[in-house]
Amino acid sequence: MPERTLLCGWGRTAPTRACVLAPEVADDVQRALAHADARGTVARGLGRSYGDAAQCAGGVVLDMRSLAGIGDVDQVTGEVDVGAGASLDSLVRATLPSGWFLPVTPGTRQVTVGGAIAADVHGKNHHVDGSFAQHVAGMTLATPTGLRRIGPSSDPELFWATAGGMGLTGVVTEARVQMLRVETDQMLVDTDRFVDLDGVMAAMEHGDADYRYSVAWVDCTAALGARRSGHTGRAVLTRARHAARDDLPPPDRHRAPSPPPSTWLRAPRRVPPHLLHTLSIAAFNEAWYRRAPRHRTTELQSMWRFFHPLDGVADWNHLYGPRGFLQYQFAVGPGEGAVVAAVISELADRRIPSFLAVLKRFGPSAPGPLSFPVPGWTLALDMPIGPPALRACLDGLDEAVAAAGGRVYLAKDARLRPELLDTMYPRIGELRTVRRRVDPEGVLRSDLSRRLGLDRGLDRGLDRGLDRVGD
Amino acid sequence: MLDAFGQPQSLVVLGGTSDIAGEVVRTLAQRRCRTVVLAGRDRDGLDRSADAARAAGAERVVTVVFDASDVGGAARAVDDCFDAAGSVDMVLLAVGMLSHQRDELDVERTREIVSTTYAWPAGALTRVAARMSEQGYGRIVVLSSVAAVRVRRANFVYASAKAGLDAFSIGLGEALRGSGVAVQIVRPGFVRSKMTAGLPDAPLATTPEAVARAIAAGLESGAPVVWVPGVLRWVFGVLRLVPQALWRRLPG
Known part of the structure; x- marks a missing residue:
């Protein structure tokens, strides 16, 4: 048997072992799918899904990072053909000097294009530009029944089931991405501080439409007396647009946009188990809040500082220690802002520390049945595993989110109660229909x-083979 | 699959009729566990445990009968359980037979206790380790005892067998490092249960519910050794160093 490797997600919980193959061309992927055994196969990029989405215990995991070719950007349309294993970092490095930026970028550039499609990632511009797959003009998908070229108008069912389909409809090998024209590598940023959640939510509802990018950071910590002094729910809202050439000081106007700096710090591999705990997290939140100005407009910031502040530190997930951490991200409808408030106060009441809670408004959904964003609010919270109340508390939050018609983000999930899935994703049957068509043997899992x-x-697939693991 | 809190969705219990096993099944079925395979000697007892598991939330419950005095049959029994469950997230090994002073120097009785408490479990764990390695993940929870840490006169046949199993499990956990399969050893003190019915309580006696809670918490923390109650870790840290002449005179 080939060498097997222990794999886990970004949150470093629930590792499992699989046979890792590294295909170099689309045909290799196709061959791997054709010869997959009953334990199944799934693609993996840079391992930034927080939970177990890019793992396949006892089966085969396709490390896609070698399919990383990047074509030339069409300078008229802005379209570029990219290998699924290319990272958004390498893509933007290739395209920015000629003035093309990522149409959608999550909080890190260290995700692959294939992963961005599989999770249908969103960014700070979702309320204006939608999610990543909405900027994909077409892609090549390796499925157990053959290599397919699909797009929004050619086999749209398969295309949209793949957008957010968590790699279960096939393996993306290449995609044509529609890039965004920018004049500079700078952002014009407006920053506002709010003493409570109601204030920031009202500002977002009324003002987001005027900005391409908008996101708020909310203080969810309750330690250091924050709850008593009413700090829970205080927020810093940053909103921005791309700076035009004329927004820059004259000497900078004719400089070509420059690619991001490389990583300047690596987190240590071993840290004490409780480094990021109640007190340090509260202190961090306090500093973050204090650092922000009360109100400041049109500050020039580099794209990299605005979009990807954590990308400067490699392996920062190791700071959470050996037990790892969770990111809990949910979305609820526009009229369900009360759920956001309830979640924040529940965590504060239970003294569950959370790093950098990120609040954002979503615009209209993409057509994909499993695409996470739905119009309304989304809140993302990073939490270390450890507080005894956390498990049951999150189960309770799931119920509240589901009852409000909301859902959790599968790319972040590592612990949802499975019975809630159909409630949160009522169109999940469409994914099953597509999977039956392109993967009748149930290879992708x-x-x-x-x-x-x-x-x-x-059913032909479910646990087939698991019954005879020892053979 | 195991979730981020180490909570299983499918569970195999070897020794499925014990009080502790019943409480563990109940606790985990109230969480994520929907598939439970209960293996044991007593068919009627297994059926009762299966009903309890269903009542707690398990959807698929299967029973498997085995005889722990048949050491050669251990691998087959484990295979039967795995084949019934599909993929197995967690195995709880709760097989054992308590000895009493009347068992001393009875060869047949000693053989039976050692077989049930050490030899069969060691064989079964070996097979469990192989099946879980193949799966690429899993948790093995072995019910040991504080009796294994320092053997007492009152139940030394049982205690020596548990000591063997405890040591075996530590070694197995080391052997499985990097495989995705983890071993957790549980060392309860005196547990008030069917097995200890009629015996006087020892100091720091505990209950099957408390043991089940500690096991579920241990799944979350990933602790390689769980003591119940937790204070016994420190108590036995001292007691294992006490001179035999003093140990002999201690009560309990």
Whole structure:
């Protein structure tokens, strides 16, 4: 048997071992799918999914990082053909000097194009520009029934089931991405501080439409007496647009946009188990809040500082220690802002520390049945594993989110109660229909799909072979 | 699959009729566990445990009968359980037979206790380790005892067998490092249960519910050794160093 490797997600919880293959061309992927055994196969990029989406215990994981070719940007349309294993970092390095930026960027550039499609990632511009797959003009998808070229108008069912489909409809090998024209590498940023959640939410509702990018950081910590003094829910709102050439000081106007700086710090691999705990997290939140100005407009900031402040530190997930951490991200409808407030106060009441809670308004959904963003609010919270109340508390939050018609983000999930999945993603049947068509043998599966019962209904596949693991 | 808190969705219990096993099943079924395979000697007892598991939330419950005095049959029993469950997130090994002073110097009785408490479990764990390695993940929870840490006169046959199993499990956990499979050893003190019915309580006696809670918490923390109650870790840290002449005179 080939060498097997222990894999985990960004949150470093629930590692499992799989045979890792590194295809170099699309045909290799196709061959791997054709020869997959019953334990299944899933693609993996840079491992930035927080949970178990890019793992396949006992099966085969395709390390896609070698399919990283980047074509030339069409200088008229802004379209570029990219290998699925190319990172957004390498893509933007290639295209920015000629004035093309990522149409959608999550909080890190260290995700692959294939992963960005599989999770249908969103960024600070979702309320204006939608999610990543909405900027994909077409892609090549390796499925167990053959290599397919698909797009929004050619096999749209398969295309949209793949957008957010967590790699369960096939393996993206290449995509044509529509880039965004920019004049500079600078952002014009407006920053506002709010003493409470109501204030920031009202400002976002009324003002977001005037900005391409908008995101708020909310203080969810309750330690250091923050709850008593009413700090829980205080927020810093940053909104921005791309700076035009004329917004820059004259000497900088004719400089070509420059690519991001490389990583300047690496987190230590071993840290004490409780480095990021209640007190340090509260102190960090305090500093973050104090650092922000009360109100400041049109500050010039580099794109990299604005979009990807954490990319300067490699492996920062190791700071959470050996037990790892969770990111809990949910979305609820525009009229369900009360759920956001309830979640924040519940965590504060239970003294569950959370780093950098990020609040954002989503615009209209993409057509994909599993695409996470729905119009309304989304809140993302990083939490170390450790507080005894955390497990049951999150189960309770799930119920509240589901009852409000909301959902959690599968690219972040590592612990959802599977029974809630159909409530949160009522169109999940469409994914199953597509999977039955392109993957009748049930080859594509992951730890996430097993854990959440996403394979249920694909009965030829479900646990076939698991019954005879020892053979 | 195991979630980020180490909570299983499918569970195999070897020794499925014990009080502690019943409480563990109940606790985990109230969380994520929907598939439970209960293996044991007593068919009627297994059926009762299966009903309890369903009542707690398990959807698929299967029973498997085995005889722990048949050491050669351990691998087959484990295979039966795995084949019934599909993929197995967690195995709880709760097989054992308590000895009493009347068992001393009875060869047949000693053989039975050692077989049930050490030899069969060691064989079964070996097979469990192989099946879980193949899966690429899993948790093995082995019910040991504080009796294994320092053997007492009152139940030395049982205690020596548990000591063997405890040591075996430590070694197995080391052997499985990097495989995705983790071993957790549980060392309860005196547990008020069917097995200890009629015996006087020892100091710091605990209950099957408390043991189950500690096991579920241990799954979350990933602790390689769980003591119940937790203070016994420190108590036995001292007691294992006490001279035999003093140890002999201690109560309990």
